[in-house]
Amino acid sequence: MRARIASLILLAGLLVPIWVRSPQLPEPEGNGLALARQRLPDGDRLARDLGPLRLEGAWQLTGASAGGYSALVPxxxxxxxxxxxxxxxxxxxxRTGAPFRHAYGRLGLAARSKEKEDRDVExxxxxxxxxxxxxxxEGINAIVRMNAALEEENRVRSASMRAWGVNSGPEALTRLEDGRFLVLRETPTSGTGGRLHEAVLFEGDPVEGAKALRLQFAGPRNFSAxxxxxxxxxxxxxxxxxxxxxAPLTFAGRIVIADPxxxxxxxxxxxxxxAVLASDMPLDNFEGMAxxxxxxxxxxxxxISDDNFMRHWQRxxxxxxxxxxAQLPRTDASKRVR
Known part of the structure; x- marks a missing residue:
């Protein structure tokens, strides 16, 4: 995603040529981090776009360790x-009512090179x-399993994702209730009206060689998953x-629901x-969801949003x-069981 955004800004004449390629990331400068609550539109305005969702709070993270976050887990x-x-x-x-605390560090990935593709977690x-x-x-289109200490245990580059490209790979990943793993490709397939995304459903743990089923996922037109x-x-x-x-960077977001x-x-x-994530809300390049x-x-x-390490333009x-x-839209399967 960062390469595409940088290219668009360059075309707009707002970015120096060094951003044509992915920048070398700076070494962490400690874990200083500040949290600032953002103002929200009134409840009626939010309800028009968020539907059944209630926006409980929004914060901006600033500091040396705030940047580039593309995945989020509880x-x-x-x-x-x-x-x-x-x-x-x-x-x-x-935690509500408790002092804000945080910790920051580097993943124990097996590949120790400075190439972005070796640490491009999406x-x-x-x-x-x-x-x-x-x-x-992304980039190598791999799935990596880490232990609880955030050290790499194993990885796989599944043939089912091999042709997903260097900047449009496994941007969405979750494990289903029955133990299967679902992976969605970021960008829609060309020639599908901007709606259909390649997807893979693994029968079990992908890094243990679980069988992969290819399928297509339909999302809103011209949106990335x-x-x-x-x-x-x-x-x-x-x-x-x-x-x-x-120029200036402006994003739109959607949250959709589907039933396995x-x-x-x-x-x-x-x-x-x-839900619709609209521009009059505190909005940026949201990429992580928990x-x-x-x-x-x-x-x-x-x-959580990814500022692409372009803090002058993003947050x-x-x-x-x-x-x-119970207030979420019912999918075909949920309609049948009610």
Missing amino acids: VDDDQLLAISDGGMWLHLDM SAFRDSRSGAIWLGM VDAATLPDGRVLVLMRRLVWP RDIVPGRTWTSQEV VRKGAQGRVEIWL TLLWKLSVDP
């Missing part, structure tokens, strides 16, 4: 782990029992993002719109949303 109660496309991790403690899923984390790596998360009821939320304008029970070999897996059980039967949905934002699952 850890413990009100704690999150953000992972950057530079191979860094950020542990956030967002998606993640964390097993709450073992602490193992599966990472979707940038993350996915499994709800407690087994359905899947997919975060979609579109670059609307390069609707997946049929040879048929397109369809989704339904849940889901967890909340209070009183609600589900929390956390989003690292964190959203907390919540929803009553």
